[in-house]
Amino acid sequence: MIKLLNVSKVYARTGSALEAIHLEVPKGQFVFLTGHSGSGKSTTLRLIHMAERPTTGEVRVDGFSSQGTPRREVWKVRRRVGFVFQDFRLLPGRTAQDNVAFALEVTGTPKAEIRPRAQRLLSRVGLSAKAGSPVHQLSGGEQQRVAIARALASEPLVLLADEPTGNLDDRATRGILDLFWQINALGMAVVMATHDLELVRSFPGARVLELDQGRMVFDSHRPSGGA
Amino acid sequence: MAYALREAASAFRRAPLLTGLSALMVGLALTVVGLFSLVAYNLRQAVSDIEERVEVVAYLRENARPPEVETAVETLRNLPGVEEVQFFSKAQALERAREELPEIAEVSSDLEVNPFPASLEIRFLPGSRTTESVEAVAEAAAAFSFVEDVRYGQEWVERLFLLRRIGAITAMILGGAFGVVATLIIGTAIRIAVFARRDEIFIMRLVGARDSFVRSPFLLEGAMTGLMGGILAALLTWGTHQAVYHFLFPLEWIPQSWMWGGLAVGVLFGATASSLAVRHYLREV
Numbered sequence: 001m002i003k004l005l006n007v008s009k010v011y012a013r014t015g016s017a018l019e020a021i022h023l024e025v026p027k028g029q030f031v032f033l034t035g036h037s038g039s040g041k042s043t044t045l046r047l048i049h050m051a052e053r054p055t056t057g058e059v060r061v062d063g064f065s066s067q068g069t070p071r072r073e074v075w076k077v078r079r080r081v082g083f084v085f086q087d088f089r090l091l092p093g094r095t096a097q098d099n100v101a102f103a104l105e106v107t108g109t110p111k112a113e114i115r116p117r118a119q120r121l122l123s124r125v126g127l128s129a130k131a132g133s134p135v136h137q138l139s140g141g142e143q144q145r146v147a148i149a150r151a152l153a154s155e156p157l158v159l160l161a162d163e164p165t166g167n168l169d170d171r172a173t174r175g176i177l178d179l180f181w182q183i184n185a186l187g188m189a190v191v192m193a194t195h196d197l198e199l200v201r202s203f204p205g206a207r208v209l210e211l212d213q214g215r216m217v218f219d220s221h222r223p224s225g226g227a
Numbered sequence: 228m229a230y231a232l233r234e235a236a237s238a239f240r241r242a243p244l245l246t247g248l249s250a251l252m253v254g255l256a257l258t259v260v261g262l263f264s265l266v267a268y269n270l271r272q273a274v275s276d277i278e279e280r281v282e283v284v285a286y287l288r289e290n291a292r293p294p295e296v297e298t299a300v301e302t303l304r305n306l307p308g309v310e311e312v313q314f315f316s317k318a319q320a321l322e323r324a325r326e327e328l329p330e331i332a333e334v335s336s337d338l339e340v341n342p343f344p345a346s347l348e349i350r351f352l353p354g355s356r357t358t359e360s361v362e363a364v365a366e367a368a369a370a371f372s373f374v375e376d377v378r379y380g381q382e383w384v385e386r387l388f389l390l391r392r393i394g395a396i397t398a399m400i401l402g403g404a405f406g407v408v409a410t411l412i413i414g415t416a417i418r419i420a421v422f423a424r425r426d427e428i429f430i431m432r433l434v435g436a437r438d439s440f441v442r443s444p445f446l447l448e449g450a451m452t453g454l455m456g457g458i459l460a461a462l463l464t465w466g467t468h469q470a471v472y473h474f475l476f477p478l479e480w481i482p483q484s485w486m487w488g489g490l491a492v493g494v495l496f497g498a499t500a501s502s503l504a505v506r507h508y509l510r511e512v
Contacts, residue, residue: 071438078435089433091426102427105230106436154435 001027001157001189002048007057009043009214017043018214021057025191027157030184032200033193035211041193044211045160048191050077062157079107082151082159086166088143090135096122096146097131103153121149125179141172148179158189165199177203234444235451242420246452249416253456254463256405257493261464261481263398264489268481270394281356283349283365283379291345291373299371300347306364308355313348317341344375358385406496413452413500417445421505445505446498453497457490 002025009018018040025031033041046052047059050066059066064077090099100118109117122131125145135143144164151159161180165173177199184190194200200208210218239246287296296314304312315323320343324331349364361379369377421428431441464481471478 075432075435075437078433083433089426089430091430102430103434106431106440107434108440111229150430150434 001025001062002191003058003060004044004047004054005058005060007047007054007059009040009047009052010055016214018047018054018211021214021216023209023216025158025189027189028184028187029189030181030203030206031189031191032203032206032208033191033211034195034197034200034208036195038213039211040214041195041211042162043214045083045162045191045193048158048160049081049083050074079154080157082148082154082156084144084147084151084159084161084164086163088135088140088147088167090143090146090150092136093134095132095134096127096138096142096149099135099146100149100153103150107154109153117153118149121152122146124152125149139172140168141175144168144172144176145179148176148183152183156188158191159183161190161192163194164192165194165196173199230440231443231447235447239448239451242416242423245416245419246448249413249452250455250459252412253409253453253493253496254459256402256409257457257460257489257496258463259405260398260402260492261460261489262467263394263401264481264485265464265468265478267394267398268485269479270390272479277380278356279353281351281361281380283361283368283377285347285349285365285368285371285374286376286378287345287347288373288375289344295371295373296345296347299368299373303347303349303364303368306367308351308360309349309364310352310355311350313350315346315348317343317345320344320346347374409456409496410500410503413449413497414504416452417449417501417504420448421445442502442505445501449497449499449501449504450494451497453493453495453500454490455493456497457493460493461486461489 002023004021004023007018007021007023008016010016021040021044023044033044035041043052047054047066048061050059050061050064050069053059053066061077062080064073064080069077091102094102097115097118100121101114104114104117105111119128119131122128122145125148127142127145127149130138130142135146138146144167148159148164159180164180165176168176180190180192181203200206208218208220209216300312300314303309318341321341324343347368349368351361351364365377365379368374428441468478468480
């Protein structure tokens with residue numbers, strides 16, 4: 001479903017971010033993408049989301065290629081790939097339900113369906129009781145749940161998460177990870193970038209990839225473990 | 228579309244001063260164009276009126292003999308574009324001068340000799356009052372030996388044409404310059420609007436909203452600003468016309484099609500400026 005074929009990314013200012021990455025993520029897989037800061041985790045996610053294009057090589061997402069998808073068509077990729085950030089990126093001053101409803105509205109959901117669907121999505125992440133609360137009144141864990149509900153609005157095939165627990169305490173982290181597992185159990189692939197190895201170890205069933213200075217140095221699904 | 232309309236309308240509520248100033252600037256820019264259009268239109272009307280009076284007058288020598296004059300009348304009448312050739316005798320010329328100029332009437336009774344020459348007045352068919360045909364007829368008239376002098380008002384028409392052309396070019400240059408200013412101002416207003424809504428735009432793109440969906444509220448906002456500017460310009464131009472008409476001299480109002488055209492230009496200005504600003508700016512959000 002997701003393929004990175006010999007992908008390299010070089011930035012004009014900071015130089016090489018990724019080098020010759022080969023990666024394939026099938027449907028329904030749970031992947032931890034680990035590595036130190038600056039190892040290329042976020043760049044990999046941005047390439048899958050087609051927020052950026054590779055300098056060389058090709059990224060394929062559910063049939064869409066980075067080489068053949070024009071800028072004006074990228075929205076089609078985005079509806080297949082949900083994205084969750086460390087800092088939630090919610091619309092301040094709006095309620096949890098409004099934040100989810102906004103994603104539904106701007107992706108063309110019929111007006112009559114928006115509120116019920118937003119409510120269902122919030123129920124799915126365990127937040128139906130706080131649907132009417134302004135997001136700034138919610139805890140970090142709750143805000144991340146709203147962000148996950150929003151990412152699920154277009155029923156994507158894969159959920160990308162960039163350090164989603166980076167701003168959360170242990171208890172909230174556990175709750176969010178459980179939620180990702182529940183989502184994955186229903187068949188949605190999850191690619192989570194994290195530098196927290198404790199977190200990775202607590203979920204032994206997941207595939208683990210490690211990046212170091214832009215190179216893939218470990219893949220738990222390779223027999224040797226090397227990339 | 229409902230979303231775009233709602234968002235565009237909310238932009239006016241969020242930043243009324245900014246959108247109001249943008250509309251005002253577009254309005255002032257289009258008012259300049261409107262005023263020059265008013266002048267250009269009236270000049271054109273004036274030229275058309277004068278053009279209708281274009282005629283060639285051939286003044287005859289004292290020794291012109293009636294049979295020769297009759298032949299000349301027939302010859303000139305058959306020239307292309309000529310509608311009518313009329314002979315005015317010396318006596319008729321004096322009579323007309325008395326009617327038109329009271330000063331002449333006072334002194335003409337003391338005159339021993341009638342100083343006015345006989346003449347042939349040649350009028351043209353509509354559509355044949357061009358420089359070429361008038362000159363051709365004037366030359367043909369001048370070729371008769373008993374014709375002393377040929378006069379026609381073509382040089383005035385040409386001057387008026389020139390004036391009208393200068394007016395139109397000035398309107399275009401000034402309109403263009405003010406248009407650029409208005410475009411820049413609308414562009415800046417839209418950039419500020421895009422910046423103010425950068426979080427929403429980020430989320431829209433994140434979750435897969437189409438680019439056209441992201442852009443449409445801004446385009447609509449620009450078009451609405453342009454429309455308001457166009458209406459303001461129409462009102463200011465009309466007000467100026469009324470003031471000139473009542474206090475200075477009668478001036479014709481521009482045709483309705485020009486008005487609609489002006490409003491359409493306002494809308495186009497706004498939408499284009501927004502389109503440029505959004506296209507450039509969305510890449511940065």
